[in-house]
Amino acid sequence: MTGSEVSPSFRLAYVPGVTPAKWVRIWNERLPDVPLTLLPVAAAEAPGLLRAGGADAGFVRLPIDRTDLSAIPLYTETTVVVVPRDHVVAAVDEVSTEDLADEVVFHPLDETLVWEERPGKPAYERPATTEDAVELVAAGVGVLVVPQSLARLHHRKDLTYRPVTGAPESRVALSWPEAETTDLVDDFIGIVRGRTVNSSRGRAQTPAKEQARAEEQAKAKAQRKPGGGRGGGASTGKSAAKPSGKGRAGGGGTARAKPTKRGKPKRRS
Numbered sequence: 001m002t003g004s005e006v007s008p009s010f011r012l013a014y015v016p017g018v019t020p021a022k023w024v025r026i027w028n029e030r031l032p033d034v035p036l037t038l039l040p041v042a043a044a045e046a047p048g049l050l051r052a053g054g055a056d057a058g059f060v061r062l063p064i065d066r067t068d069l070s071a072i073p074l075y076t077e078t079t080v081v082v083v084p085r086d087h088v089v090a091a092v093d094e095v096s097t098e099d100l101a102d103e104v105v106f107h108p109l110d111e112t113l114v115w116e117e118r119p120g121k122p123a124y125e126r127p128a129t130t131e132d133a134v135e136l137v138a139a140g141v142g143v144l145v146v147p148q149s150l151a152r153l154h155h156r157k158d159l160t161y162r163p164v165t166g167a168p169e170s171r172v173a174l175s176w177p178e179a180e181t182t183d184l185v186d187d188f189i190g191i192v193r194g195r196t197v198n199s200s201r202g203r204a205q206t207p208a209k210e211q212a213r214a215e216e217q218a219k220a221k222a223q224r225k226p227g228g229g230r231g232g233g234a235s236t237g238k239s240a241a242k243p244s245g246k247g248r249a250g251g252g253g254t255a256r257a258k259p260t261k262r263g264k265p266k267r268r269s
Contacts (some may be wrong), residue, residue: 001254008033010034011037012024012036012039013038013039013041013046014039015041015042015061016042016043016150017172018059023188024036027191030187031187046230047065050069050177051068054175059174059175060172060174060175062170062173070178071174072173072193073173075171077149077172079147079163081095081162082144082154082160084137085160087143089143089162095165096164096165100119100143100145102121102145102180105143109127109129111130111166112146112169113147113169123136125158131154134156135237144161174192
């Protein structure tokens with residue numbers, strides 16, 4: 001592994017819809033001396049940023065070319081359709097892709113879903129971004145199918161969304177350059193995977209914590225040594241010894257074994 005020895009820092013890229021706050025909080029608790037910088041990046045640009053060394057690791061949307069990138073899939077998102085609140089779709093719990101056959105469905109240029117066959121009718125032009133497509137949905141021009149996190153990211157009071165069955169799903173992964181699996185990258189992998197701070201694969205303890213832990217282990221070891229408390233070997237030997245015959249007997253047999261005193265013989269008259 002390689003890593004910077006001077007002024008270490010960690011750069012984390014993330015694509016729209018991903019919320020890294022929980023992992024960043026744990027990072028700051030465990031590695032307060034290593035600043036973490038967040039880098040928002042478009043989904044299509046995230047792999048290139050990692051390859052160019054612009055970030056140490058990043059949350060990306062699969063699929064990506066894994067020729068020189070490692071990736072750990074984390075979760076799969078629900079796919080939803082974004083519609084105006086007064087749209088007929090808003091009255092049901094979910095819809096299928098077939099239900100959208102008569103709708104104008106926008107496919108923005110930054111779309112993250114991989115379709116074999118896109119639903120609905122295509123718009124005259126493809127919006128440049130998902131955010132632009134949401135604005136068009138609000139104008140009542142068409143609908144938009146996206147991962148649920150993007151629907152939440154671009155939430156508007158006049159819009160709502162419903163799950164879509166039969167649509168592709170978006171998977172989010174943690175990715176990093178395979179040749180640059182540094183100690184800090186491994187630290188962040190451990191955080192994302194839920195490793196505890198004392199995990200054997202987690203980051204090494206700081207010197208102060210290592211010393212405290214060593215002292216606790218030495219103390220526990222001393223307490224486990226034989227003879228350190230009552231009930232040691234000497235007392236065990238005494239309890240195993242045979243009782244002495246000189247002691248007071250518990251039954252009547254020993255009492256009968258004592259010799260009786262003979263009285264003086266009577267003198268003859």
